[in-house]
Every structure is written in structure tokens, then in C-alpha cells.
Amino acid sequence: MSTLPAAIELTPEVVPDDIRQELNQPYRLDRQVVEQFRADGFVHLPRFFSPAALGFFDPLITRITLDRNPHKDKSLDELDTYGRAFIQVGNLWELDPVVRLLALCRRGGQAAAELMGCDGVRMWHDQALYKQAGGGFTPWHADQQYWPFDSGKCVTMWIPLQETPMEMGPLCFGRGSHHKNIGRDMTISDDSEKFIQHEVKRQGIDEVYKPYALGEVSFHYGWTLHRAGPNTTSQPRRVFTIIYMDARMKLAPRTPVHRADWARWTPSTCAGRVLDDPLNPVLYQGSPATEQTS
Numbered sequence: 376m377s378t379l380p381a382a383i384e385l386t387p388e389v390v391p392d393d394i395r396q397e398l399n400q401p402y403r404l405d406r407q408v409v410e411q412f413r414a415d416g417f418v419h420l421p422r423f424f425s426p427a428a429l430g431f432f433d434p435l436i437t438r439i440t441l442d443r444n445p446h447k448d449k450s451l452d453e454l455d456t457y458g459r460a461f462i463q464v465g466n467l468w469e470l471d472p473v474v475r476l477l478a479l480c481r482r483g484g485q486a487a488a489e490l491m492g493c494d495g496v497r498m499w500h501d502q503a504l505y506k507q508a509g510g511g512f513t514p515w516h517a518d519q520q521y522w523p524f525d526s527g528k529c530v531t532m533w534i535p536l537q538e539t540p541m542e543m544g545p546l547c548f549g550r551g552s553h554h555k556n557i558g559r560d561m562t563i564s565d566d567s568e569k570f571i572q573h574e575v576k577r578q579g580i581d582e583v584y585k586p587y588a589l590g591e592v593s594f595h596y597g598w599t600l601h602r603a604g605p606n607t608t609s610q611p612r613r614v615f616t617i618i619y620m621d622a623r624m625k626l627a628p629r630t631p632v633h634r635a636d637w638a639r640w641t642p643s644t645c646a647g648r649v650l651d652d653p654l655n656p657v658l659y660q661g662s663p664a665t666e667q668t669s
């Protein structure tokens with residue numbers, strides 16, 4: 376087995392020492408939690424980040440997200456379902472050296488690797504997903520239909536920057552739905568909401584929908600079905616996400632949507648090769664772990 380390149384080293388100056396240490400420290404994952412994650416396709420992890428760390432990064436992420444809001448000049452009424460669901464801004468780690476410390480942090484990479492059972496993980500991309508005050512629901516979907524990957528070893532860490540009660544639209548997961556083939560070719564839309572909702576009910580899939588405490592994050596597989604309710608509060612629901620993939624993931628583009636993501640997130644990678652573009656640094660490398668079987 377070939378060895379992976381060394382995981383990226385970060386040498387930040389402006390971040391307080393205690394926050395820098397927190398970002399580097401491993402998060403303890405019990406065997407039972409890892410097994411539950413692999414069975415359910417998602418997991419909530421309490422106290423993953425401290426309120427101090429979130430409070431430090433929140434204003435930076437918020438400024439970048441609002442500055443780059445692609446729909447700045449439009450009201451919610453003028454947008455379609457996707458546009459009303461969230462303001463979406465990608466790869467903040469490329470834009471800001473401080474946000475980069477959170478996006479590339481070892482703690483996130485270690486948890487992603489242990490949950491998936493990989494000996495290393497790379498960055499696929501990060502994104503801010505801000506559900507505006509009064510913003511709409513996020514339709515049911517599976518993320519991986521957008522991604523040109525040769526395996527299911529990819530996960531998103533969803534990091535709310537504030538406590539997220541039900542009224543703000545936390546994520547709702549279909550338990551075990553990563554093992555089912557439902558709506559896997561559907562982009563996020565009214566159609567995906569209708570079709571997947573129908574199948575979730577018809578197949579009796581458990582919908583797990585609960586609030587997030589401050590500091591709590593969730594991880595979900597690329598094929599796990601999920602949605603979010605609307606934000607009925609007067610505050611934006613501020614969320615940062617980091618998407619990790621197995622460090623040995625190979626590029627397998629099959630659709631036009633895959634080709635668009637190939638061009639954006641891993642431009643120098645050739646089909647059939649490991650995604651090792653400079654945009655896909657190794658974020659964590661540990662000792663080989665038990666491989667995930669599905």
C-alpha cells in the first residue's frame with residue numbers, strides 16, 4: 376500500500392493559543408458511536424467545538440458569506456426553492472487565512488477519518504450555508520450525487536455557529552438511508568423534496584430531526600438523505616460545513632454535474648486518479664483503521 380503525503384501543517388499567528396490547541400486536539404470517539412454512525416449514516420457530536428472557538432470564527436465567516444452572497448440584490452420572494460434555502464459560499468479556506476485554520480483543522484480530519492475507517496482524509500471543499508431569517512426549507516437530497524467519486528467514503532461535518540433550535544432549521548436525517556438507493560440522481564429541488572419525502576414515508580425510514588446545542592456538530596455520509604426545515608426566526612441560521620473524503624479517493628466522473636464539480640474542486644486531477652489537486656490537501660493521517668464495509 377502506498378503511503379499518503381504528510382498532512383498539512385498550519386502555523387497561524389492571530390488565533391489565540393487555546394483555540395489553536397483545541398483545533399489540533401483529537402475528539403474522543405467511542406467505538407459504539409463509530410458503529411452507530413456507520414449504521415445510521417449520521418451522528419451528532421456534542422461539545423465538538425467550544426463556544427469561544429465558534430465565537431472567534433463566526434464574525435469572519437459571516438462577513439465573507441454576506442459579502443459574497445450571490446443573491447445580494449434579490450429578496451427571498453424573488454428566489455426559487457434552492458435560493459430561499461440558503462446563501463451558499465464555497466471554499467472559504469481559499470479566501471481567508473484565518474478561516475483556513477478551522478477548515479483544515481486536525482480535529483475535524485481525525486473525526487472524519489475515524490468515523491469512515493480511513494487512514495487519511497483530504498479536503499473536498501468547505502462551504503458556508505446561511506439560512507436567512509425567514510428563509511425556506513432545504514429539500515431532501517443526498518450530497519454525493521454531485522460528487523465524482525469512486526467510493527462512498529466521504530462525509531460532511533455540519534457546524535452551526537450558534538445554538539440551532541427547531542425554528543431555525545437544523546438538519547433532519549433519514550436513518551440508514553445511505554444504504555438505500557433513493558433519489559440518488561436528483562439535484563436539490565422541489566422534485567427531490569417531493570419524491571424523497573414520499574419514499575421516506577413509504578419505506579418507513581426514521582426521520583431524525585432535533586436541535587443542535589452550541590458547539591454540537593453532525594457528520595453525515597455523502598449518500599445519507601437529509602433536509603432542513605425553514606428558518607422562522609428573525610436571525611440567520613449560520614452554518615459552516617467541511618466535506619472530507621478518503622485520502623485515496625479516485626476521480627470517477629459520470630455526469631455533467633460531476634464534471635462541473637471536477638472543474639471547480641479538483642481541476643488538475645485526471646479521471647481514474649487519486650484526487651490530489653492542491654485544493655485537496657491531506658488534513659489528517661493516522662494509523663490504519665478498520666475499513667468501512669459498505
Ligand SMILES: O=C(O)CCC(=O)C(=O)O
Nearest residue numbers: 504513518531533603616
Ligand atoms: O444547511 C442546510 O440546510 C443543508 C445542508 C446540507 O445539505 C449539507 O451540508 O449537506
